[in-house]
Amino acid sequence: MTNTMKKAIFTLSLFFLGLMSVMAQDQFPSQVWHKGTIYDADGLVYNGLIKYDLENNLVQLKNEGIITFTASNVKNFEIYDETYGGIRYFYSLPYSLNGDYEVPIFFEVLTQGNNIALLCREYIATDSRSIGSYGAMGMNPFWGPQTSIGYRLAFNYFFFKDGRIQKYNLKKKDLFDYLSGHDDEMSLFMRKNRLEHDKRGDLLRITSYYNELNQN
Template sequence: MQSNAQSGVFPSQVWHKGQIVTVNGQVYQGQVKYDLDNNLVQLQTNSINTFGASNVSQFEIFDEQYGGVRTFYTLPFPLNGDYDTPVFFEILTEGDNIVLLCREYVVADSRGMGMWGGMPMNPMWGPQMGGAYKLAFNYYFIKDGKIIRYSQKKRELLEVLGDRSDEVELFMRKNRLSHDKRGDLLRITAYYNQIR
């Protein structure tokens, strides 16, 4: 999955063809733009309407950049603190036993860290402020009705998949899958759902 980081455009910054389903079952279609940081989604038809996660049960977009339909659900989760609040999560893969979710965010790309953290130098003025940005993801699993934040550590993944961790680990080794890559996590989760 390549992001459009070179041009500085991310999926959350553009309008997508899509639909929003409210908690009372109303379906709105049009151009949709989302803001996961603030758990807001906007709908553009003749005017622009903004919905908070507490008013939306789900929304879908057709992401032309990545080519496909992406589905987001509102689920209760203590994102900032101890109390559950309505939060948007993207469903990556779901099965009877486990569901893989994510939340995207934009980070400064610090590859090529030097003294100036990979920012191009302008001989007259020093480092350019701004730098490059890339899309990053926080991952979550739903298992046994609970949302579990996954910090992308192999040991933690095997704990979540505990009842089948030996089989999953063998599958990962055979297929050279990593515990912290999006595509690999999709395959691992699908495999776990298939064997369980």
């Protein structure tokens, strides 16, 4: 899987650029069918059109009919996202969502090395924005500003390290705790390339660079 991830980094970077304009799209990536492949837990391989649902940890295959798989009976699946031009890889991994016990759920693998992997789970978030001081309500201050409610694509990020999946809280200090051992090199790399610690494409580049340092 490591070699596959390295080959996909460039196409994933292009995909991230497309994500920036997702609010202008009619549908989100999880709402459309993509060409792809499903590898089930018994070693069978299915090719066809794929739609995924990370909230409920389901993936559907449309070929002659529609088959629904859960994260419990799928090892991994991959899709080609034609909208954003990238191959995306998803794996079923055990994780505790509520703190009680671990169950298989789907994670997208963004990049992976010998010591650490960057994972994520996307979701559709509500996006409320002000559209004026008082709008059609005139000068009555009790109404307050009008807002336009829409939706945006959002992500939760995770690091797989030391055999554990740990959620990343988007704090720079914690990023350096995960990517430890090369603080000076990592800081210089982020400054030179103007990379942020809480952006999807930047996190991919940062983690990929860290894995390269650990190969030397």
